[in-house]
Amino acid sequence: MFLSSIQFRRSLLVSLLAVCCGVTPFSSAQQNLPILGDADRGSLSPLMERKLGEEVMRDIRRDPDYLDDAPLLEYLNNFGGILVAARPDVRGEANFDFFFFAVRDPVLNAFALPGGFIGVHSGLILATQSESELASVLAHEIGHVTQRHIARMLGKQKNDSLVALAAMLVGALAMRSSGDAGAAIMMGGSSYAMQKQLNFSRDAEREADRIGLSILSDGGFDTSDMVVFFNRLQTATRNYSDVLPPYLLTHPLTSERIADIEARIRDQRYKQHADSLDFQLIRARVRVLQDSSEKAMNEAQQIFDNQLAQGMKQQTVAAKYGMAFIAFKRNDFDKAEKLLHEAQAAAAPLKPSFILTDLGIEIKLGANQFAAALKLIQAAQHQFPLSRTLAHQYASALIENKQAEQAIVFLREQAILYRQDPDVQTLLAKAYAAQGKIALQSMALAEALVINGSLQEAIIQLGIARKAPDARFYELSVIDARESELKEKWKDEQQAMKDR
Template sequence: MPYAPAAAAQNLPTLGDTSRETLSPLMERKLGEEVMHDIRRDPDYMTDAPLLEYLNNFGWTLVNARPDVRGEAGFDFFFFAVRDPVLNAFALPGGFIGVHSGLLLAAQSESELASVLAHEIGHVAQRHIARMVGSQKQDSMIALASMLLGLLTMRGSPDAGAAVMMGGTGLAMQRQLNFSRDAEREADRIGLSILDAGGFDTSGMVVFFGRLQTASRNYSDAVPPYLLTHPLTTERIADIEARIREQRYRQHADSLDFQLIRARVRVLQDDTELGRREAQFFFETQLKQNTKQQIVAAKYGMAFLAFKQEDYGKAEALLEEAMAAAAPARKNLVLTDLGIEIMLATKREAEALKLVEQAQLQYPLSRGLAHQYARVLIASKRLDEATKYLREQAQLYRQDADVQDLLAQAYSAQGKRALQHMALAESYVLTGSVPAALDQLRIARNAPDAGFYDQSMIDARERELQARWKEELQASKDR
């Protein structure tokens, strides 16, 4: 994730008296992290590295266009995707912003996608959720987290969401989270200012809302999830249109990455046989549009689809066609990522290592490439290099659970059982599963190669986690 500078000025308006808030920025972030721990365990949470990297690079471009949206709390925004065909996006407390795969596919331009993300950034900047739940006691974190998860569960099944939020206050709290008209207009205004500062076409917001209204007709009597928490009114659209008329029109050229990621999401959204056939048909139709980006995206989509079907020869041939069509941008990170994956799958570790090292020179901050580099080192049996590199990565990126998982793989290949399970314990901690982490530490303690220093490290970490788990259990009882 790109470095985000601290806010230079706090010139965003505030709704209400912040001194009266009972949900502090620290508690707001903690609440968001509580919800994210559960979301990350959901099988529909999309862990795809190129997708996450694109969303966060794109999202931080928007944040950096108006750095004051980070506010006094200096929230570190995190953008992620959920596998769901329903058009939806949502902001969680503390700077976590999610989008559904269906929305990514429905957005016809980067300006449309930017309008959605910028609007959600506006909600976070104004701390709308924090203000709405601010009257709740700070010791009701689990209830608040359950409420938020319930709303997210209602993506395609309102009954499932209601089950999560069962209790006398469930429906009342759901209504609390439905953003008010004033809050929506506030988020729209901030979103438009972000779009303008970032060089995007501000009309993308109106176009997206128009598409959302059209899509809402397909929901029969049910209200689309996005409209459930983001009430859309004719007055609101008119207000956006009036603001757009005051701004200078600018045309924003979509990046190649936008088209490639949408092709990738189309394959990832539905891995059934029917879903794959529909994706193939879409890409074949896309090829007929005969524009450069569409051709590259279609070829790439078919290559990625072939890769997922383990037809690596076909995948490599199609990828080469995509790269040839993309020239001179054939060194694109998304294209390169698939090339490395194909080489790993076909046991060509030396070629993969050369390619990933070249790519890292061009994209030194890419987390996806960092993970691929470690995987290539492990596959190449260069285990000492892998563990050294991953330990350095673990120090630099302390919240990266994937690094700990890779470190565990490297230790396992070396036969270092104690260190393997210690690394797995840290991975579980980062994904919010303290009991599983404690289990891994117990396994590490009993490993035959656990030395005195390892035992000391295990004991110290176990005491920390046991105290943390005790606090969590006590807090759960209090609530």
């Protein structure tokens, strides 16, 4: 059984990055992390590594299977932030700003991209049975980023990487007409390079395991859950017969590696980590997001029914939430609100959850009850003042409630505080559009594109702003200066890519 076109593109990308997996050491004065390999640095600088990651992310964000879901992204990045904060030195000399995201795919997999971008499949999130298990996967991927494994292999194994890349591209073209032929070409062409890298890749995996265990321990998570989850993954791979599962392509998982982890945690003091309610809620949300077909919705409903029958507090709340989210997806807002209230009542003794609050706001916005949504958001902002999801919803509700000017004031403040948030600029463009300010709308869209790394598209958008009938002298001056700056930046980046 072969992958769908979208799955194949993603598998192609991740497999290519796996072929390029290696090690770059850091100065021991900068971080206390284990070092493998010699002292030579790869040819990929931290700056170019980040740029490469941004370019890959730009393509991933355009994929319909990229889960651009605000509560899910906020949960993953808050959770990932806890792991990074437990060991700040994992940012390394490059001081990487980590970004965690999810893609819609039932296959158990997770992957690290150059420059601090870490992706996880929806199927893996659902397969984790505790927050410590999810933490073990993310911590492992943080280890890959910290040690700059991809950058190292790009510097040390260029020839083999080119062999694999050429074969994979040929396979991708062949796949369009014949899935079997394309897969055969890809696997045959890449096997030489991948086999040559396998032993080194296993060393990198063990290194990422050691770093991951350190992060788990310092973060207060149960380190034994790394072994538990890896054992479950190993069992799951037995279901694959003809095609090697993606996780094994990118993360060679052996009994020796699991035994090594067990030996390292044997003398550690046991730490029990209580799962947050948000973990159970986000798994319920992901279950619905993973497949929006009616059949899948009915299957999810059955799973939530079974959770209710267990009578456990968090499972009950999550099941009610999942049912409410299904009703919301079906545009049955009255039923969604009723089920959500039941979930909130069941969760009353527990710590407040922004995920529950978010769905209540989503329901109001979906039902076009914008004034009611604003009230909910304003109340929630006192509980969750740092929530980016709530900030975006507040701006959206203001715009929909014909309060564009107030939205613009708020978003301009947000743009100063959160300079790397593209959604702020996108919402600002929407607010300007509501006022008919075409030049400012295009300028805001250009800034959103810059944040996402799309310099060429941003320059085009500035050209549109210049031609707008309402572009005044001040806007034209800003456009000219910004365009000149972006063109110079684009030129520098292109030159750097040639020199790499």
